[in-house]
Amino acid sequence: MLEVKGMRLALDGFALEGDFALQPGETIAVIGPSGAGKSTLLDVIAGFRKPDAGQVLWQGQGLSDVPPQARPVSMLFQDQNLFPHLTLARNLGLALRPDGGRVTPDEAARVEAALKTMGLEGLGNRKPGALSGGQQARGALARVLLQARPIILLDEPFAALGPALRQEMLDAVTEVAQVSGALVLMVSHDPSDARRFARRVVYVDGGRVHAPVETKVLFDDPPPALRAYLGQEPG
């Protein structure tokens, strides 16, 4: 279980607070207006930012003193998810051998398998610049798949893709979640992303990370603040 307990941290102009728990293997959408602190929340879980108060626990263990690379977390950022000067296979190999050493034949086979799962067979020798936007995104997902950490954080990695490609990527994420059994948190602006992908939704607004709610329940009867964000008339 991932617990965020009594978290509080100052952002420019307001404080973000949160207190919630998520189950392993869940798919969670984090939605809310821009500037509300969605990415900040992910940074706190990943260890890139320290909260002013409170802590993050995984399976009952506090993570406060654990640096990002040692947390049970892998993360996809808005951009720069692959090193542009290394081939896709080399990028993925680094997920298995963070010391940069040569991958064993066994590990190379795992890289190939991950490429295949993501529909990138035979593209391992290409550099990211020679891949399409969708292929790059799937390559990054393959990297996360290989890291095989129990928590996956997605910070709007598909924001730059067109609508059709984005839906395709959401399905790919769903597949990654199923294959890896990881807890997946994905930040999104778009409620339809949440409907497509997430079992539960964490709504961030007004300086508060609201406790997760079933996606269907939330959107069928949104609270007033979310209703305003979605642009719906109260009814």
Next chain:
Amino acid sequence: MAQRALAIIAGSALALLTLGPIAVVLLRAEGFGSFRPGDLDAVRFTVWQAFLSALVSCLFAVPVARALARRRFPGRAVLVALLGAPFILPVIVAVMGLLAVFGGAGLVNTVLGALGLARFDIYGLHGVVLAHVFFNLPLATRMLLQGWLAIPSERFRLAASLNLTPRATFLVLEWPLIRRVLPSAFAVIFVICLTSFAVALTLGGGPRATTVELAIYQAMRFDFDLGRAALLAMVQLGMALVAGMVAWRVSLGSGFGAGLDRQTPHWGARGLWFDAFWIGLVAVFLLLPLGMVILRGLPGLWLLGSDTLRAAGHSLLLAVASTTLCLIWALPLATRRGELLALSSIALSPLVLGTGLFLILRPFVNPFSMALPVTGLVNALMALPFALRILRPEAEAIRSDFGRLAQTIGLTPWAWTRLVFLPRLRRPLGFAAGLTAALAMGDLGVIALFADPDRATLPLQVYRLMGSYQMEAAAGASLLLLCLSLGLFWILDRGGRVGA
């Protein structure tokens, strides 16, 4: 973290190597040694020549930069690139070129003699100022040109549509820019000229044209009066620090001038002949001495003796060692704080550092036997601020672009350095290496203080050949030095670009 530890080590080494020699100099200077009557003259001359050099460079830079900013002509790009060349040009080579043009048997005097006019004597104040202007007029021009090209062309369009007179355009658009850039250019050039040694060594000298740096050298080499050398070094340090602080206050961060190939269209700009005159003048002023180095050097290449070739070998070795040391030093310091730290070494004169290191080494070894290692060390130290200025922006961009990705993958520090940081830093690394190597290759400073005949570098060898009136051999050696300096720069800079 390991990277932090490395940065602390590199920073401490920098502090130790700058402050250590200074501390020794201060201690020694208090002990004994006293000023001589000539020393006050040296201080006065140092300040006066630096003031004149900065003034002339800045005054001439205004019309040249203005002309380059608003005219388009064939060869403009080459000329702008040429403005960057004096930075990597060995001082002694430039001096040889200037002698060929302005010296006793040079072009100018030949013409003056034919016309029956008074001859021009390059030795003394005007020679020193001339050489400093040769090096710093391009610098001032580049700084101004950068400012000029940063004025949005919409402003000039607006001025044209308002039908402003040239005078009004100048007052509204160009004068504010000049007032902003020129003081910092002046200050930077003043500091550079204050600590310039090789020019004063070759073109100055005598009681009326001795700089403090030169006086330090003479106290060490001829009188072996270490106390007085230390005292003079203290004076030099004080002057450079005060001037350096003033320069720091007014400086704007000049950079190396990306995008100088742009040119702003000027509607109805008048004064074509005026602009052409200035562009022509600066082109001749820069190209003629360099052309003479090549012309006079070619026959001299057959006179290269074994001494000269050995000196060239020393210099190549030195350049490679200095470059390696400088880059290893610069990498952990490529942060904002590191750059600030290294900047302090800009105001330090190599001769002061050399004097300090000499005093430190003397109880343990014969300092003269350490000439090459000490020179290499000081060269690396002197190039460090420039290397950092080139490396820092890119290094920070790499960290901010890929630092989090590396962390989420859990890359080890060594894998990060080897697979991400260095490969992505290749281009600026090549450029920085090229600059450092060229600077080390052409340096004539500390080596003059320490060297014995067995351990000469190529610039020192040129100086010695000049001193013994073997002008043809000196010309040949200068051409060799020029080729080696530019060649090293080209190879290293190119190495950073190929396949990157």
